[in-house]
Amino acid sequence: MYHYLNDPGINKKYVSVTIGAQKYKTEIQAKNQIIIADEPVEVGGQDLGFTPAELLEASLATCSVMAIRMYADRKEWNLQEAKVNVSFKRNIKTHLVAFKKEIEIIGDLTEEQRSR
Template sequence: MTVTARIEQTPYETHISTDTQVIVCDEPAEVGGGDKGMKPGDLLAASLGACTVITLRMYADRKGWPMTSAVAHVDLENDPLTQRAKMHMRLIINGNLTEEQRERLLEIADRCPVHRILENPIDFSTTLVR
């Protein structure tokens, strides 16, 4: 999977695309952007939140559980002094679920693919294409 980010002349407005989708990423007006999309760090937190609720939906549907909705509020903090980032997620799971089902869904939330990627070390490589 390749995701492409492209910036041109409009300050900080970046178009992010896959083969079939396009979204806009930007910076707030107070730092010179046009505030036309989420900031890059917000997109990272959004990826975790989206993956989590999708995973919960898939699991609840597979089990036939009456989950009507799931909401993930994700906060991302980065501490440059400790060189550590922290993500905190608050989940709201709605539906006529038993306490055992809710506890199981909480366990499943931490097993979404993006969560698993983020909790492991990540290697980076960047090359310049000429």
């Protein structure tokens, strides 16, 4: 099995994040890709992109669905689609964060395959 993250030949690049004078609009760049993050209007942003919390949720959900796809492909299972919803709640007083993840699997899979 090929693990590209452990490949010494892969040039490990970084993520660069820049904020300018425009309140809360943030440019995130990785490789040749750029995305915009911002805050909602009600907290002083312009709602031009994902909030930092949404980016965190998206990262966790993306890692999950990609892992599901890679596992299904390796096992040669008939996975048509995987969907992951991630949300979190933050307790401001205790500084505790709780994540909730819901997974939906679509495909011709047995119950045993789905449980993995």
